Amino acid sequence: MLTLNHFLVLGAILFCIGLYGALAKRNAIAVLMGIEIMLNAVNVTMIGFSFFNKVKPYSTYLTGQIFAIFIITVAAAEAAVALAMIISIYRKRSTVDVGEINMMKW
């Protein structure tokens, strides 16, 4: 029998792996991929809450699924802007190592 806990724990595990990828990687594109995993983990949790509809006012308006749609929208926008920034930085500095991108460090 599937319970909400299955999906919450799955989302938490995915979120942790994404957090590790975002914190531990040197390549800026790998950091971005870690962030995408974290957003997906949040989506899994949201849709899990939407499926096990226990809070009636929220489930009437499918709040979890609508929230997931907006998260996907924002994630797509974020990926486009971040990749444009990475390519722009690569053109100027010819590196995508986040440890070497220290233009704003004082």
Place this chain on the structure above:
Amino acid sequence: MGLQVVLFWIIAIILVGAALLMVSLRNIVHSALALIVLFAMAAGIYLLLNAEFIAIVQILIYAGAVTILVLFALMLTRTNNLLTNSNPNNKQWWLAAIISTVVGVAIIFAATLSPYSTASGGSGTAYGATAACSLPPDNVVYIGQLLYSPTCYSYVLPFEIASLVLLVAIVGAIVIGRED
């Protein structure tokens, strides 16, 4: 064990395995390909949760657009050691492992304590007709009504703001990525 449970475990194991592959593979193109598997399996989870529309959107936007964008960025930012070690960890990777483990244990602990966490047997569809408009039988139809319909309770204003966000992001990406 029903079919749902078996499918959940298969999809969840592939999902977590693809995520682990993505953070551990040495070649960054391979980790981008693992990302495609991860997004497709997440769509499987959404199908299991009766969210057909979000599963399709996930396949179209994440597995289709975002990973292609990532692969294009990998092509445009060529690293010289692509085959040997193009996806290295930084010096604080052990600290990152500790932080993510602590965060994960905290989230799982909090989720298990929640009174809703043992909820089971949901349907994923909305129940209870609203006063203004009746409930269509289909989940996808209902999502469309919630996003666009101005007559009953809907998310028209957030939807318009989301379109503005997308417009600004597209213009910003063009301006930032332009060669000058």
